[in-house]
Amino acid sequence: MTEHKDGLETRDPEQREQALMAALSLQVKRAKRRSPYFKQLFKSINPLDVVNRRALAALPVTRKADLVAAQSAHLPFGEMTTVGSGKLARIFTSPGPVYEPEAHRPDYWRMGRALFAAGFRKGHVIHNSFSYHLTPAGAMFEAGAHALGCAVVPGGVGQTELQLRAIADIRPDGYVGTPSFLGILVGRAAETGAGIESMKRALVSGEALSSALRERFSQCGIEVMQCYGTADIGLIAYESEARNGLILDEQIIVEIVYPGTGMPLGEEGVGEVVVTTLTPEYPLIRFSTGDLSVFVNGRSPCGRTNQRIKGWMGRADQSTKVRGMFVHPLQIEEISRRHAEITAARLFVSRGPQGHDEMVLKVEMRQPAVGTAHINETLHAVTRLRGAVEHVPEGSLPNDGLTIVDARTYD
Numbered sequence: 001m002t003e004h005k006d007g008l009e010t011r012d013p014e015q016r017e018q019a020l021m022a023a024l025s026l027q028v029k030r031a032k033r034r035s036p037y038f039k040q041l042f043k044s045i046n047p048l049d050v051v052n053r054r055a056l057a058a059l060p061v062t063r064k065a066d067l068v069a070a071q072s073a074h075l076p077f078g079e080m081t082t083v084g085s086g087k088l089a090r091i092f093t094s095p096g097p098v099y100e101p102e103a104h105r106p107d108y109w110r111m112g113r114a115l116f117a118a119g120f121r122k123g124h125v126i127h128n129s130f131s132y133h134l135t136p137a138g139a140m141f142e143a144g145a146h147a148l149g150c151a152v153v154p155g156g157v158g159q160t161e162l163q164l165r166a167i168a169d170i171r172p173d174g175y176v177g178t179p180s181f182l183g184i185l186v187g188r189a190a191e192t193g194a195g196i197e198s199m200k201r202a203l204v205s206g207e208a209l210s211s212a213l214r215e216r217f218s219q220c221g222i223e224v225m226q227c228y229g230t231a232d233i234g235l236i237a238y239e240s241e242a243r244n245g246l247i248l249d250e251q252i253i254v255e256i257v258y259p260g261t262g263m264p265l266g267e268e269g270v271g272e273v274v275v276t277t278l279t280p281e282y283p284l285i286r287f288s289t290g291d292l293s294v295f296v297n298g299r300s301p302c303g304r305t306n307q308r309i310k311g312w313m314g315r316a317d318q319s320t321k322v323r324g325m326f327v328h329p330l331q332i333e334e335i336s337r338r339h340a341e342i343t344a345a346r347l348f349v350s351r352g353p354q355g356h357d358e359m360v361l362k363v364e365m366r367q368p369a370v371g372t373a374h375i376n377e378t379l380h381a382v383t384r385l386r387g388a389v390e391h392v393p394e395g396s397l398p399n400d401g402l403t404i405v406d407a408r409t410y411d
């Protein structure tokens with residue numbers, strides 16, 4: 001029989017909607033009263049009127065660019081939080097830079113629900129290969145694991161041999177991290193004979209999970225589920241054993257809108273994911289993730305009654321995720337700005353022969369004799385990702401407005 005984390009997951013949809021809309025009105029009221037950003041944004045809005053999705057759709061959308069601009073003007077959080085920085089538990093920074101607050105609350109990012117659906121239970125040991133350095137992913141999943149009563153091995157990213165040794169010695173029950181790094185661990189273990197057979201389950205995120213890669217893990221005895229979230233919001237949706245779409249988290253409100261607008265789409269349209277959080281300390285209301293998805297019709301066979309989305313289906317802009325980290329056009333422009341010899345630049349993202357993300361920054365240069373090693377250092381410093389830099393002939397990069405080309409294919 002399917003297990004559920006709590007009764008929220010199996011509520012009558014109408015009861016859920018009433019609870020979310022009641023919480024929405026309070027959230028708008030709180031944000032307008034305590035956040036200078038939302039006080040200005042909602043100056044003509046009466047929170048008592050925001051009691052349904054039609055009223056929600058009339059509110060302005062806050063985009064990532066708005067968030068970056070607000071934070072640049074009013075560090076560190078753009079006056080969007082409702083509490084002072086000293087009352088927070090952690091402050092993270094993601095590429096942009098974008099600063100993300102975490103308040104003092106168990107499972108602040110709500111990842112416990114996704115971990116439970118992936119089969120993790122009290123007493124399990126989880127090997128966590130999400131980053132623990134500045135960005136919040138590692139802490140997000142660790143907090144969810146602790147809320148379930150699980151122990152965590154804080155593997156972080158990289159150091160493959162050391163992580164394999166820890167897995168062989170500690171024998172964790174499962175893995176959380178990107179699917180590509182799990183693929184690296186599985187491949188390296190096959191080459192070296194490292195013992196990873198204790199890991200029977202995994203929850204992956206940060207990248208698209210292909211059916212071929214999922215099948216490869218299954219053949220190794222690892223049943224993989226996926227979830228979708230962002231550094232700003234935390235968990236948005238998660239997969240259950242039914243594997244027919246991602247189920248929305250219980251503490252957010254999701255809209256699918258026409259890209260670039262705040263206008264909601266119908267139930268079957270692919271559009272931009274806009275999320276409203278009910279987090280008191282950081283009330284992101286109608287926050288555009290920039291990601292594309294679509295609602296899945298009907299209820300999940302697993303018994304959970306919340307809406308489902310297909311999952312991550314690309315970006316509404318040129319931004320993309322590489323090894324779990326966003327890369328934005330502005331970052332490529334920043335690299336060009338730091339190196340006057342660059343006359344044109346374009347980042348190409350592709351799948352390597354082992355299914356791993358690879359990126360190459362192709363540059364046209366005024367002074368080709370200076371080499372590209374220094375540009376490679378800047379690429380790593382700006383994006384926090386390793387990649388190659390390739391000097392290409394002048395005029396070889398099309399003048400079509402594209403800064404990032406993602407050549408990866410997904411199921």
